[in-house]
Structure formats: structure tokens, C-alpha cells
Amino acid sequence: MNRWIVSLITSMSLLMFFSGCVPSSQSSSVTQTHEERVVIQKVDKEDIREVMREEKLLFINNAPERVFSVMGEGIAPQNTISPAQALALAKRAALADAYRQMGAKLYGVRISAKDTVQDAALKDSRIVAQVDGVIKNATITDLSFQDGLYRVNMELKMSEERWKEIFSY
Amino acid sequence: MGGDEFILTARTYTKDSVLVYDEISISPSMSKKDGVKLKKCELLADEDFTDTLTFLNERKNEVALCFADESVRFHDFEEHKLNRSFSQTDATLLPVHFTVEFKEDLATLFILKR
Numbered sequence: 307m308n309r310w311i312v313s314l315i316t317s318m319s320l321l322m323f324f325s326g327c328v329p330s331s332q333s334s335s336v337t338q339t340h341e342e343r344v345v346i347q348k349v350d351k352e353d354i355r356e357v358m359r360e361e362k363l364l365f366i367n368n369a370p371e372r373v374f375s376v377m378g379e380g381i382a383p384q385n386t387i388s389p390a391q392a393l394a395l396a397k398r399a400a401l402a403d404a405y406r407q408m409g410a411k412l413y414g415v416r417i418s419a420k421d422t423v424q425d426a427a428l429k430d431s432r433i434v435a436q437v438d439g440v441i442k443n444a445t446i447t448d449l450s451f452q453d454g455l456y457r458v459n460m461e462l463k464m465s466e467e468r469w470k471e472i473f474s475y
Numbered sequence: 476m477g478g479d480e481f482i483l484t485a486r487t488y489t490k491d492s493v494l495v496y497d498e499i500s501i502s503p504s505m506s507k508k509d510g511v512k513l514k515k516c517e518l519l520a521d522e523d524f525t526d527t528l529t530f531l532n533e534r535k536n537e538v539a540l541c542f543a544d545e546s547v548r549f550h551d552f553e554e555h556k557l558n559r560s561f562s563q564t565d566a567t568l569l570p571v572h573f574t575v576e577f578k579e580d581l582a583t584l585f586i587l588k589r
Contacts, residue, residue, distance in 0.1 A: 379492060380489070380492055380493075380494070381492045381493050382493075383493050383494060383495075394536055395494045395497065396494070398487050398489075398494050398497050399487070399489045399492055399493060399494040401487065401543065401566070402487045402488075402489045402494075402549070402564045402565075402566040403489070403492060403564065405547050405549045405564075405566050406549060406551040406564045406566075409549055409551065410551075430556070430557065431555075431556065431557055432554065432555070432556050433554070433555040433556075434552070434553065434554050434555075435551075435552075435553040435554075435555075436550075436551060436552050436553070437549070437550075437551040438549070438550050438551075439548070439549065440546055440547065440548045440549075440569075441546070441547045441549065442544075442545065442546045442547070443544055444543070444544055444547075445543075445544050446540075446543055446544075
């Protein structure tokens with residue numbers, strides 16, 4: 307009988323040892339230490355930028371605004387009645403060209419091309435480039451007229467956030 | 476004189492960087508536009524003129540340039556065919572409401588925005 311009881315106790319203790327059972331007081335302390343190790347931290351964009359800056363992971367442009375600059379060119383027409391009229395008309399043409407270039411920078415250019423080959427020789431090649439859009443808040447920074455060519459420098463300032471909001475596609 | 480509201484529209488059409496069509500229209504506004512008044516530019520008004528509209532029409536190139544930073548809709552088309560090339564640009568200044576105030580020898584242009 308005693309042998310049976312001794313073997314039962316031995317087997318029970320072995321079972322407890324291999325199953326990892328511990329008294330209730332020890333079990334709670336392990337959970338506490340595990341909980342202490344977990345650190346919950348909220349990470350936002352600024353934190354990520356800070357880490358990137360410290361670790362020199364990549365270049366971050368902190369400029370709050372992006373500036374788009376273009377130079378439009380216009381030619382005076384031949385059939386003008388005076389140099390003043392030629393100047394005024396060339397200026398208008400240069401302005402239109404500046405808007406076109408600005409639009410191409412902001413919206414991009416739609417390109418379509420067609421090549422025709424006949425009897426293994428190029429017969430026809432046609433490339434069409436189109437730009438459509440609306441430009442707002444573009445400022446004229448400089449105007450000049452030289453050798454019959456009118457030049458208009460145009461600038462458009464836009465915050466980076468706004469730029470991403472509108473044109474990130 | 477001054478204080479009246481006007482509407483400005485402009486259209487420029489160029490072919491191969493040469494202006495072929497240009498129109499700047501200034502007309503009195505039929506309805507008042509409620510909104511904020513923002514100063515755009517000042518024009519010299521030292522010559523005699525009968526009314527504000529005449530004054531603006533005489534200086535319409537300068538007036539149009541004042542509002543060059545407002546919304547401009549454009550369409551550009553370029554075609555390259557073997558050794559030939561052709562381009563045309565159509566730019567339209569969307570209508571802007573503005574008012575003029577005269578003080579001494581200066582005319583101040585204000586844009587009206589909602």
C-alpha cells in the first residue's frame with residue numbers, strides 16, 4: 307500500500323514538473339514581469355521623421371513650399387502697325403506659353419504617337435502632345451524683350467501638403 | 476466715380492508662339508457680388524476720362540495683367556509629323572469680378588471673392 311502511495315506522489319510531482327505548474331504566487335509574478343516589459347508607444351509621422359533624420363536614412367526636404375518656375379517665350383507677329391503693338395502681342399503670346407509650360411509641369415503631358423511602316427520603311431510618324439488644365443495663383447516674376455523675343459518668367463508656389471493632396475496620382 | 480463692379484474675361488490664342496487671336500473684355504457687372512475685397516494693383520489715372528469703363532478699356536492690357544494670377548484655363552496642342560511641327564495654345568482667363576476706386580492720380584483695382 308505504502309509503495310503504491312509513494313509511486314502516486316512521485317508520478318504526480320513528475321507530472322507537475324514537466325507541465326510547468328507552479329504555485330499561484332509565483333505564477334502572478336511572472337505575468338507582472340512580462341507586462342512590465344511591454345512598452346506601448348504611439349508613433350506618428352513626426353517621430354518617424356525624427357528617427358530617419360537621426361539615423362540619416364534618407365534626405366527629408368523640410369521646405370514648407372514647392373516653387374515651380376517656367377519661362378514662356380513669345381514672338382511678335384509680322385503684320386503689326388507699330389513696335390509697341392508688336393511688343394504687346396509678343397507679351398500675350400509669351401504669357402500663354404508660360405501657362406502651357408506651367409500646366410505641363412503640374413498636370414503632365416498627354417502624348418499619343420503613331421508610326422506607319424510600309425514595305426519595311428517608315429512612311430509616316432506623328433507625335434501629338436496635349437496639355438489641359440487650370441492654373442491659379444501663378445505670379446509673373448520677370449518680363450523682358452530682346453531680339454524680337456518676349457520672355458515671361460512665371461512662378462507658382464504651393465505647399466508640399468497641398469501638392470501631394472492634388473497631384474499625387 | 477468708381478465703386479462700380481466690373482467683370483473681366485480674356486482669351487489668348489497662339490499658333491507657333493505667335494499671337495493670332497486676343498480678346499480682353501471688360502463689362503459692368505449686372506449683379507453685385509457679396510464677398511471679400513482684395514487689393515490687386517494700382518494704375519496711374521492722371522489723364523482725363525469720362526467714365527470708369529472708358530478708363531478701364533483704355534488700359535485693358537494693364538488690367539488683364541493685374542489679374543494674370545487668377546484662374547486661367549488652357550488647352551495646348553502640339554503635333555510633330557516627320558520634319559514638320561505645329562503648336563497651338565488657347566488660354567482663357569476665367570471671369571473675375573472687380574471694382575475700382577479712384578484716389579488722387581491712382582486707380583486701385585480690387586478683386587471680389589466669395
